[in-house]
Amino acid sequence: xxxxxxxxxxxxxxxxxxxxxxxxxxxxxxxxxxxxxxxxxxxxxxxxxxxxxxxxxxxxxxxxxxxxxxxxxxxxxxxxxxxxxxxxxxxxxxxxxxxxxxxxxxxxxxxxxxxxxxxxxxxxxxxxxxxxxxxxxxxxxxxxxxxxxxxxxxxxxxxxxxxxxxxxxxxxxxxxxxxxxxxxxxxxxxxxxxx
Amino acid sequence: xxxxxxxxxxxxxxxxxxxxxxxxxxxxxxxxxxxxxxxxxxxxxxxxxxxxxxxxxxxxxxxxxxxxxxxxxxxxxxxxxxxxxxxxxxxxxxxx
Numbered sequence: 001x002x003x004x005x006x007x008x009x010x011x012x013x014x015x016x017x018x019x020x021x022x023x024x025x026x027x028x029x030x031x032x033x034x035x036x037x038x039x040x041x042x043x044x045x046x047x048x049x050x051x052x053x054x055x056x057x058x059x060x061x062x063x064x065x066x067x068x069x070x071x072x073x074x075x076x077x078x079x080x081x082x083x084x085x086x087x088x089x090x091x092x093x094x095x096x097x098x099x100x101x102x103x104x105x106x107x108x109x110x111x112x113x114x115x116x117x118x119x120x121x122x123x124x125x126x127x128x129x130x131x132x133x134x135x136x137x138x139x140x141x142x143x144x145x146x147x148x149x150x151x152x153x154x155x156x157x158x159x160x161x162x163x164x165x166x167x168x169x170x171x172x173x174x175x176x177x178x179x180x181x182x183x184x185x186x187x188x189x190x191x192x193x194x195x
Numbered sequence: 196x197x198x199x200x201x202x203x204x205x206x207x208x209x210x211x212x213x214x215x216x217x218x219x220x221x222x223x224x225x226x227x228x229x230x231x232x233x234x235x236x237x238x239x240x241x242x243x244x245x246x247x248x249x250x251x252x253x254x255x256x257x258x259x260x261x262x263x264x265x266x267x268x269x270x271x272x273x274x275x276x277x278x279x280x281x282x283x284x285x286x287x288x289x290x291x
Contacts, residue, residue, distance in 0.1 A: 127265075
């Protein structure tokens with residue numbers, strides 16, 4: 001899936017788009033709007049949501065109760081998108097997200113999935129040996145922490161609300177958001193302070 | 196929506212293999228078929244992807260977040276106290 005698109009795949013896509021346009025299922029304008037919205041989405045949105053949750057208990061409660069509403073409040077259009085769920089880490093629980101069946105990913109708040117997320121090795125290994133995968137990513141999980149592997153198999157999309165790292169007292173939302181990378185939002189890494 | 200199970204319900208994933216009977220589209224991972232878990236939360240009702248994938252009329256089905264003991268599913272590589280949390284449709288679940 002990291003290979004460049006083949007000519008026959010492109011031709012097939014063009015025939016599909018032509019058929020959908022001819023049948024009136026979608027319009028050129030709708031396709032362009034969806035493309036623009038997909039291109040605009042980025043992990044900065046998810047990072048901003050997390051930073052706000054670390055600072056504002058009311059926002060945190062709302063985001064955990066209804067991730068879709070929280071994304072909408074960030075200016076993301078969730079109409080037609082799958083509902084978003086936010087999984088709360090604690091001192092004794094960490095979440096990591098995978099889609100073993102395909103590549104379901106919270107694109108509305110994280111943008112395009114990275115290639116590794118769609119790879120057979122990540123998808124097959126993280127459910128079997130999540131601790132080994134976390135250790136290889138440089139974020140080993142302590143023995144007394146429950147690791148929850150969330151297999152995104154159906155209609156929800158998930159992101160992680162990680163623990164706020166110690167040593168960030170008094171930090172601004174911008175400073176905190178900078179700690180929350182795409183990998184942190186998927187749960188394969190934990191937020192780390194700059195060395 | 197009238198969910199048959201509620202948070203805390205013990206459930207068994209059906210040990211069914213429709214892919215052996217012909218073309219199908221299912222969202223229940225193979226590693227959970229026939230395995231027992233516990234309902235964590237009711238996620239809502241969604242149109243059945245098994246029909247949507249074939250452009251057939253699709254009823255809504257209740258979707259659950261179901262928790263499984265991870266080392267129970269993968270004893271060779273898993274470790275306590277880890278868990279697997281997976282979305283499973285109601286028609287794949289039986290009371291355990």
